[in-house]
Amino acid sequence: MLRVMIVEDEKPTLDLMERLIGRHPLLEVAGTFTSPLEALARYGELKPEVAFLDVEMPKMGGIELADKLKEVDEELQVVFTTAYPGYAVDAFRVHAVDYLLKPVAPEDLERVVPRLVHNREMRAALRPSAGTGEPAVRCLGTFETRGADGRLMNWPTRKTEELFAYFLAYPNRLTDKWRLADLLWPDLEEDRSLHNLHNTIYRLKKALKEAGISVSLTHTNEGYVFEASPALSDWGQLRALMASASRVDGRNAPEADRRFRAYRGALFGGRDYPWSASAASEAASQYASLVRMLTDWYRERGDSASAKETLRLYLGQAPLDEEMNAELLRLFAEAGETGAYLRHFEGYERLLADELGIEPPAELRRWAQQLR
Known part of the structure; x- marks a missing residue:
C-alpha cells in the first residue's frame, strides 16, 4: 500500500478526503493536516510516499509546500486538489502526478492511483539496489509474497495461498474449475467444493489487489486463466530464461548467474501440496539444466574456478x-x-x-x- 499525507485547510473537505483515501485498497492514510506548517514539521516522522495537497491555503500554499517537501524527499509523489483549474501550470512545475478538481470523487482516485503505483515501481526499478530483479514472489526454497510496499503478505486462508501457488505453477492456461475444486477439497461434495473455490478465488483477487500485485485472473464457463509477468516470481524468471536460451553466452550470462544464485531450494519451500510433485520436479530440473549451461560457459572461457564454485553451490542443494x-x-x-x-x-x-x-x-x- 501507498502511505498518504493529506493537507487541506478546510476541515469538512479534509474529512471527506480522508474517508475516500482510507477506503481505497491500495492507499493508507499516514496523516492529515489542516496546517501546511504542521505537515512540513511532521513529514520526517510519517514518511509518506504520496501527498494530496490543497493548492489554496493560508500562510503556505500547496505548491510552496510541495517545493519544500521535495527538498526533503525528491521521490515524494504529489497530487494537488483545488476548486480552481488555473494552477495547473505551476502544479506541473513541481512535477505533480495529477491535478484534481474539488470535490474529489472515487473515480478520480481510480484514475490517479494506478499512476502512483506505476511511478513507484519504475523508481524502484531504477535504483541500484533493485538491479538484481528481486521478484514479489519467492517460490524456490521458500514461499513468500511481498506487496508493492515490500511488506510480507498474510494470506486470509491457507487455501488462498495454495490456490495462488497452483496458478504460479501452471500459468497462462485454462484450468478446469472442477479439477481445481477437486484438487483443493478432495473430501467434499462437488457443489460444496465448487462453492469454496468461488470464495477462494474472490479472496485471492482481493488480497493481490490490496497488495498492489498486478496479475490477470479471468473466469470462463469452463474454469480460470491466470496470467502474470514472468518477473512476478523467481521461478517465473528462471522459466523465462530457460525458455529463451539453449546455452549461456555473453549476452545472457549475467541473468543466468542471477537466476542460479536466486535458487534456494525446493519449490514452495518443500510444501507438500497434493498436486505439486511434478511442478517441484520441473523446477529442480530447470535448475540443474541451468547449472550445466553455466558450467559449460565457464569451461569454455577457461574459468575453472567459477565452474567449480557453481558446482559446489549446486551440490549443496542436490x-x-x-x-x-x-x-x-x-x-x-x-x-x-x-x-x-x-x-x-x-x-x-x-x-x-x-x-x-x-x-x-x-x-x-x-x-x-x-x-x-
Whole structure:
C-alpha cells in the first residue's frame, strides 16, 4: 500500500478526503493536516510516499509546500486538489502526478492511483539496489509474497495461498474449475467444493489487489486463466530464461548467474501440496539444466574456478546428483588438485553408502585409486 499525507485547510473537505483515501485498497492514510506548517514539521516522522495537497491555503500554499517537501524527499509523489483549474501550470512545475478538481470523487482516485503505483515501481526499478530483479514472489526454497510496499503478505486462508501457488505453477492456461475444486477439497461434495473455490478465488483477487500485485485472473464457463509477468516470481524468471536460451553466452550470462544464485531450494519451500510433485520436479530440473549451461560457459572461457564454485553451490542443494559430482571431480582431476578430489570423492562415497547403499561410478573410483 501507498502511505498518504493529506493537507487541506478546510476541515469538512479534509474529512471527506480522508474517508475516500482510507477506503481505497491500495492507499493508507499516514496523516492529515489542516496546517501546511504542521505537515512540513511532521513529514520526517510519517514518511509518506504520496501527498494530496490543497493548492489554496493560508500562510503556505500547496505548491510552496510541495517545493519544500521535495527538498526533503525528491521521490515524494504529489497530487494537488483545488476548486480552481488555473494552477495547473505551476502544479506541473513541481512535477505533480495529477491535478484534481474539488470535490474529489472515487473515480478520480481510480484514475490517479494506478499512476502512483506505476511511478513507484519504475523508481524502484531504477535504483541500484533493485538491479538484481528481486521478484514479489519467492517460490524456490521458500514461499513468500511481498506487496508493492515490500511488506510480507498474510494470506486470509491457507487455501488462498495454495490456490495462488497452483496458478504460479501452471500459468497462462485454462484450468478446469472442477479439477481445481477437486484438487483443493478432495473430501467434499462437488457443489460444496465448487462453492469454496468461488470464495477462494474472490479472496485471492482481493488480497493481490490490496497488495498492489498486478496479475490477470479471468473466469470462463469452463474454469480460470491466470496470467502474470514472468518477473512476478523467481521461478517465473528462471522459466523465462530457460525458455529463451539453449546455452549461456555473453549476452545472457549475467541473468543466468542471477537466476542460479536466486535458487534456494525446493519449490514452495518443500510444501507438500497434493498436486505439486511434478511442478517441484520441473523446477529442480530447470535448475540443474541451468547449472550445466553455466558450467559449460565457464569451461569454455577457461574459468575453472567459477565452474567449480557453481558446482559446489549446486551440490549443496542436490548432493546426490551423479552427473554434477562427476563433473566437479573431473575439474579437480584436470587441475591436478589431488587433495580436493579425494576429499570430495570420499564425502560423496559416504553419502551414497548412507543414503542409497551404493558405490560411486567405477570410473570415479578408479581415478581415486590412482590418486591415493
